[in-house]
Amino acid sequence: MNVLLEAAAVRHPAARRGAAAAVGPLSLGLDAGEQVAIIGPSGAGKTTLLLALACALRPTSGRVLLDGADPWALSAAALRQRRGQLFLAPQVPPLPPRQRVVTAVLAGRLPQMGLLTSLRNLLLPTDLATAHAALDHFDLADKLFDRVDRLSGGERQRVGLARALVARARLLLVDEPLSxxxxxxxxxxxxxLVDGARECGATLVCSMHDVPMALRHFPRVIGLREGAVQFDLPPQEVGPDRLQTLYHGHLEELQGPPPPELPVLEPTRPAVLHCR
Known part of the structure; x- marks a missing residue:
């Protein structure tokens, strides 16, 4: 799915009427099938931006276009259909505690199901193989029939990501998937997650707290601060100076997992260093 923001400004969902926008005015374009990480300090507007892309927040000015159409100019029925092509995975997945994992995963397909099919799926899930395969990507295949309230916080978050993989959405919006x-x-x-989005040709947009992970897995990284884009670059061009400027006053948020240890070279083997 193509995404285009034309001078779009969006308020935080908890903001009072008339409050300043948390994002924008912002102009930005994403091609269909792109994979983009959005990084920035707390309060930068990352979640608000995802909600706008998910058609959950209407811009106060400007437009958000999905495949060239303004969803807020559509009829109610057409807007519901457009939302059915999107999948928003919040940081804390909304998983009913007494629900079985298989049902929680297959709920990702509810927008494509009719009423009777969705009710039947609650009682007797019909696509166990799909749910099992999605969970297996996250080492949770053995939890297929467990109840959600018996999972750890990390397991619940991985169930939420498995649900994103089965959603068949054209635009995947994932908020802090690794917290x-x-x-x-x-x-x-x-x-x-990245491989699954690529296989189904979905556009993937992730807000990331873990900066090293964002730089490692995404070909395009957008730095957001105070609702404005500070840079929009390939990861190899996002150096320490840019990150320190982006996180000025929030440098503690730059702490991520250490890089893997470098291999020890044999003394007799020449080493060639390639510097970018």
Missing amino acids: ALDPARAGQAMQS
């Missing part, structure tokens, strides 16, 4: 995961799980989960 409850340890470094080893985080890397695996991020790779599974």
Whole structure:
């Protein structure tokens, strides 16, 4: 799905009427199938931007165009249909505690289901293989029939990501997908999400707290501060100086998992360094 923001300004969902915009005015374009990480300090407007892209917040000025159409200019029925092509994964997945994991995962397909099919799926999930395969990407296949309230916080977050993989959405919007995961799980989960989006041709936009992970997995990184784009670059051009400027006053948020240890070279083997 193509995304275009034309001088779009968006208020925080909890802001009072007439309050200043949390994002924008912002002009930005994303091509169909792109994978983009949005980084920035707390309060930068990352979540507000995702909500605007998900058609959950209407811009106070400007436009957000999805495949060239303004969703807020559509009829109510057409807007519901457009929202069915999107999937927003919040930082804390809204998983009913007594629900089984398989049902929670397959709920990602509810927008494509009719009323009777969705009710039947609550009682007797019909696509166990799809749910099992999605969970297996996140090492949770053995939790297929467990109840959600018996999972750890990190397991619940991975269930939310598995639900994103089965959603068949054309635009995946994921808010802080790694906040409850340890470094080893985080890397695996991020790779599974990126690979899954690529396989189905979906546009993927992630807000990321873990800056090293964003630079490692995304070909395009947008730095957001106070609702404005500070840079929009490939990861190899996002150096320490840019990051320190972006996180000025919030440098503690730049702490991420340490890079992997470099291999020890044999003394007799010449080493060639390539510097960018």
